[in-house]
Amino acid sequence: MSKFRLPRSLLLGCAALALTAGAASQAFANKVFVSNERGNTVTVVDSATWETVTEFPAGNRPRGIGISPDGKHLYVCASDDDAIKVFDTETYEFLWSLPSGPDPELFVVSPDGSKIYVSNEDDNLVTVVDTQKKTVEAEVPVGVEPEGMALSPDGKFIINTSETTNMAHFIDSADYKIKHNILVDQRPRYARFTNDGSLLFVSSEIGGTVSVISMTGESGPELKTKISFEVPGVLPEWLQPVGMRVTADNKWLFVALGPANRVAVVDVETLKVVKYILTGQRVWQLEFTPDEAYLLTTNGNSNDITVIDVAAQEAIKSVQVGQQPWGVVVAPD
Amino acid sequence: MKALRLVVLPWVCCTLLAAASLASAVSSVDALEIKTGVLKVEYPTLPPVSRYDEAPEDLGFAGAQLGNEDNATTGSFLGHSFSLETRSVPPEGADAAVKELLDAGVHTLVLIANGADTERLAKAAGDGVIVFNAAAPDDELRGEKCLANLLHVAPSRAMLADSVAEFVIWKRWPRWFLIEGSNPADQALAAAYKRAAAKFGAKIVEERVFEDTGGSRRTDSGLVLVQRQIPVFTQDAEEHDIVIAADESDVFAPYLPFHTWTPRPVAGSAGLRPVSFHAAHEAWGATQFQRRFEKLTGRYIQPVDYNSWLAVRVAGEAVTRTGSDDPAVLKKYVLSKDFELAAFKGQKVTFRDWDGQLRQPILLTDSRITVSVSPQEGFLHQFSPLDTLGIDRPETSCKAFAQ
Numbered sequence: 001m002s003k004f005r006l007p008r009s010l011l012l013g014c015a016a017l018a019l020t021a022g023a024a025s026q027a028f029a030n031k032v033f034v035s036n037e038r039g040n041t042v043t044v045v046d047s048a049t050w051e052t053v054t055e056f057p058a059g060n061r062p063r064g065i066g067i068s069p070d071g072k073h074l075y076v077c078a079s080d081d082d083a084i085k086v087f088d089t090e091t092y093e094f095l096w097s098l099p100s101g102p103d104p105e106l107f108v109v110s111p112d113g114s115k116i117y118v119s120n121e122d123d124n125l126v127t128v129v130d131t132q133k134k135t136v137e138a139e140v141p142v143g144v145e146p147e148g149m150a151l152s153p154d155g156k157f158i159i160n161t162s163e164t165t166n167m168a169h170f171i172d173s174a175d176y177k178i179k180h181n182i183l184v185d186q187r188p189r190y191a192r193f194t195n196d197g198s199l200l201f202v203s204s205e206i207g208g209t210v211s212v213i214s215m216t217g218e219s220g221p222e223l224k225t226k227i228s229f230e231v232p233g234v235l236p237e238w239l240q241p242v243g244m245r246v247t248a249d250n251k252w253l254f255v256a257l258g259p260a261n262r263v264a265v266v267d268v269e270t271l272k273v274v275k276y277i278l279t280g281q282r283v284w285q286l287e288f289t290p291d292e293a294y295l296l297t298t299n300g301n302s303n304d305i306t307v308i309d310v311a312a313q314e315a316i317k318s319v320q321v322g323q324q325p326w327g328v329v330v331a332p333d
Numbered sequence: 334m335k336a337l338r339l340v341v342l343p344w345v346c347c348t349l350l351a352a353a354s355l356a357s358a359v360s361s362v363d364a365l366e367i368k369t370g371v372l373k374v375e376y377p378t379l380p381p382v383s384r385y386d387e388a389p390e391d392l393g394f395a396g397a398q399l400g401n402e403d404n405a406t407t408g409s410f411l412g413h414s415f416s417l418e419t420r421s422v423p424p425e426g427a428d429a430a431v432k433e434l435l436d437a438g439v440h441t442l443v444l445i446a447n448g449a450d451t452e453r454l455a456k457a458a459g460d461g462v463i464v465f466n467a468a469a470p471d472d473e474l475r476g477e478k479c480l481a482n483l484l485h486v487a488p489s490r491a492m493l494a495d496s497v498a499e500f501v502i503w504k505r506w507p508r509w510f511l512i513e514g515s516n517p518a519d520q521a522l523a524a525a526y527k528r529a530a531a532k533f534g535a536k537i538v539e540e541r542v543f544e545d546t547g548g549s550r551r552t553d554s555g556l557v558l559v560q561r562q563i564p565v566f567t568q569d570a571e572e573h574d575i576v577i578a579a580d581e582s583d584v585f586a587p588y589l590p591f592h593t594w595t596p597r598p599v600a601g602s603a604g605l606r607p608v609s610f611h612a613a614h615e616a617w618g619a620t621q622f623q624r625r626f627e628k629l630t631g632r633y634i635q636p637v638d639y640n641s642w643l644a645v646r647v648a649g650e651a652v653t654r655t656g657s658d659d660p661a662v663l664k665k666y667v668l669s670k671d672f673e674l675a676a677f678k679g680q681k682v683t684f685r686d687w688d689g690q691l692r693q694p695i696l697l698t699d700s701r702i703t704v705s706v707s708p709q710e711g712f713l714h715q716f717s718p719l720d721t722l723g724i725d726r727p728e729t730s731c732k733a734f735a736q
Contacts, residue, residue, distance in 0.1 A: 103621065121621045122628070124406060143410065144403045145621055163618060163675065164646075165407040166653075181410045183653065187618070187675040206675040235718065237680040 030289055031089065031331040033074055034298060034305055035062035036322030042076060042087070043321035047289050047330065050307060050319050056092040059085045064106040065327035068131070069113040074329070077104040077118075084118065084129070089331060098129050099136050106190075108149045108158070117158050119146035126160045126171060138176045142169045148202065150191035152215070161188035161202055168202050168213065170221060180220045184211040192244040192253075194268060199224075201253060203241035210241050210255055212271055227255075227266060231276055234260050243285035247292055247310065254295055254308075256283040263297055263306075265313050277315050279306040287328045298325040364412040365658045367404075367441075369645055370434035371397045371419045372454070374427050374446040382550045382587045385700075388635075393445040393467060394419045395630040396638030400645030402629070407653055415649060424450060431457055440660055441648040443467050443641050448474050455483040463660045463667075465644035468637055470581075471521065475688040475724060479731035484667065484689040486643040490525035492723035493607040496695035496707035497577070497600050498529035499721065503709045506574035510539045510597070512567070512589065513579040519545075523579035526601065538571040543585045550584070563592035570595065578602040600697075605704055607695045610639035610677075614696055614703050619677040643676060643691065650674050668734070679706065685720070688731040692719040 029048035036043060040060055044053040059078025066075045067089065074087040075098070083097040084104055100107075101120035109116050115137065118127045126146055128138040143165025150159040157179075158171040166188060170180040185207020192201050193215075200213040200221065210227040229239040240258035246268065253266040259282050265275040280299025287296050288310065295308040299318075305325060307317040373393050381387055389395075397417060404415040418437055420430040427446065431454050434442060441463045444451050448471030455464040459482065466474065466485045475489055488496075501509070509530060513523035523540075530537050543566070567576070567589075576593055578601040580586035586602035598604060612623060612633035626634045626642075651663040651672065666672055668689070673681040678694040685692055697705045708718040720726075 103624075122624050144406050145618070162407075164403055165410070166675075167407070167410060169410075178410075186673050186681055206681045207673060208681075237718070 028333050033329050034321045034325045035065040035076055035327040037061055037063055037326040038324035039322035041322045045319055050317055055322050063326045065329045066109050067329045071332045079103050098134055101127050106149050108151050117149055119149050119160055121145050140171050140176050143167050148190040152193055153197040159191045161191050163187045182223055185209045189242050190244055194246050194250040195248045196250050201244055203244055205240045208239050227271055229264055245286045245288055254286055256286050275313055280304045285327045287330050289330050290333045296328050298328050300324045366414050367652050367658050368439045369417050369441045370439035371443040372430050373421045374424055374450050375421055379550055381583050389632055393637045393641045396642035397645050399626055399629055400642040404649030413652055440658055443644045452478055455480050463664050467640035467644050475690050476730040479688050479733045481733040486691045487640045488609050489723050490522050494525035494529040495722045496607045498533045499707045499709040499712050500697055500705050502533045507535045508538045508573045509535050510570050510573035510576045511537045512541050512543055514582050514584050515542050515544045516582045518581040519579050522581045526577050526579055538573050545584045559588045563588050564594045568594040605697050607697055609636045611698045617677050617679045622677050687726045687729045687734055
């Protein structure tokens with residue numbers, strides 16, 4: 001336990017530093033939480049200094065990671081413990097587990113923090129968990145191997161992608177019934193809306209594409225186009241889109257390309273790739289800092305995160321974290 | 334009630350619920366009913382050298398069943414229903430069983446049989462059905478004897494041998510001591526290793542035949558004799574880096590590791606083995622596939638199960654994407670550039686349009702873990718690194734696939 005006291009005092013020091021830095025650059029210091037799949041830990045990084053604050057045990061095989069809207073609770077899918085573990089974001093103490101079904105991998109938190117929606121790969125279900133009562137509120141049957149989860153900005157739809165069925169399922173958040181299904185390319189891993197809710201992006205790892213779904217079609221969501229990727233000198237097989245983020249102004253889509261070690265920058269207006277940013281190895285999930293000054297990438301095979309300057313669309317720094325980083329979340333301001 | 338049914342029959346219940354809740358979500362799609370037949374020919378065999386290799390009764394059927402359930406779950410969102418008919422027959426009953434399955438109206442037929450029977454049964458099935466070869470590794474079935482209605486999800490001997498060769502060359506072990514069995518299948522496998530050696534620049538410095546003298550393979554104190562016989566059998570070979578075993582008949586290869594006269598690693602039919610899949614494989618989402626299989630069957634998956642799962646999924650994916658149950662439409666789609674399938678091996682699998690062989694990575698296992706996966710890094714190809722494994726377009730002698 002004493003092992004973790006020193007970093008905590010370090011954290012205070014960092015916070016003080018960040019305050020000074022913040023006065024000059026208008027940036028807040030935010031805690032960055034990175035789940036380390038192999039290390040069984042979460043690494044905490046300070047976004048003002050990009051220094052590692054601490055690393056704490058987070059259960060077995062931590063992957064999907066999220067935070068409550070008030071920033072107090074950190075949710076970690078401990079895949080090999082078949083549970084979502086909840087930690088205090090100040091003390092890093094383990095608080096309790098939420099029921100998740102076996103091998104939880106990805107989830108989304110409802111805007112008010114009252115529910116989390118978990119994909120449950122073994123049972124072809126999306127599980128709705130009440131975060132207060134710590135109970136399962138509903139189970140929604142979906143396609144084979146549910147994986148990616150997203151929430152429409154208006155809260156109407158919960159999106160799930162099923163990796164073997166190769167569909168995006170549109171679950172109505174009011175009655176938990178599926179209202180639409182759209183076929184996408186092989187092994188859809190991740191889904192993300194634009195901030196205005198007009199477009200939904202679905203990344204297909206094995207298909208190598210991002211499906212662009214228009215939410216404003218006459219008869220509901222419709223597949224608009226597919227974005228493909230091409231990097232000279234990289235085998236097409238390694239261009240495997242996974243994690244995604246869209247800037248709040250709906251202008252730029254960032255796509256992590258897995259073993260291609262690059263993040264693609266897509267102009268949302270034209271849906272064309274304008275740039276590939278070199279990152280660490282096996283780039284997996286992405287997250288912005290709340291001010292969107294920076295985009296962070298987890299790099300599973302180089303044990304680091306890459307810090308990308310969003311405005312410049314350039315990688316500016318890499319920070320060593322634990323073993324095989326998988327997911328990343330940043331505490332709100 | 335729902336909860337209880339979920340516990341008892343989780344999959345069935347899910348599907349029913351999905352189908353029910355989705356009726357409204359299915360938009361103007363024609364309802365289809367797709368029937369798949371799986372025929373397994375049971376040959377008289379001796380018990381295997383290792384009892385780990387004993388074939389479960391549902392070998393192959395279990396994989397097809399999982400594939401059918403996967404298809405059915407997806408189909409429930411589209412108005413497509415999938416069903417499976419299985420037949421296990423002795424060789425003399427195979428032709429009648431094919432006729433029976435065709436009469437039952439199967440759209441696709443999965444064969445788990447040896448090369449000669451696969452060829453004859455596929456011919457008998459005719460062009461009104463897509464036949465998948467889920468077991469026979471014979472290269473001639475993909476070559477001079479290829480058939481337009483026969484697609485191969487099982488890897489060929491050439492693919493298996495090439496996948497070992499690439500790894501061994503990557504390791505810079507170019508001097509091979511080839512030990513082959515005396516049965517025709519072993520000789521064919523040995524020929525594939527000789528071809529692989531020439532293709533990748535290895536040299537077979539020594540070649541010996543291990544005669545199959547018959548008799549049972551396991552005896553109570555057999556290991557005592559093995560420990561004396563194998564060193565003698567492998568004595569005085571030319572200086573070599575690795576022993577390559579070609580023993581498809583499972584007569585001697587498992588005895589080679591640790592017993593060779595010169596301490597060298599073994600690959601091929603023992604030691605480092607090339608397989609389409611194995612039960613310890615976890616990368617690329619395979620863990621969840623393993624768990625689904627084990628939940629369904631109560632046992633570990635074997636390569637033939639994976640092959641039959643693939644066959645059923647290929648057909649299902651074609652139905653999902655084309656919205657058709659016409660075997661001609663399905664076959665055209667499967668052989669087209671549009672077809673792709675995720676198969677838990679890190680990249681999409683597709684078909685070669687010159688011989689109907691599925692392009693796929695091959696796992697190299699020590700029978701405990703995945704040691705490596707071929708194609709290996711650095712083996713380049715103008716079209717796909719997967720085509721460095723097996724018979725490439727310019728070399729094919731297959732003429733049944735119009736290009």
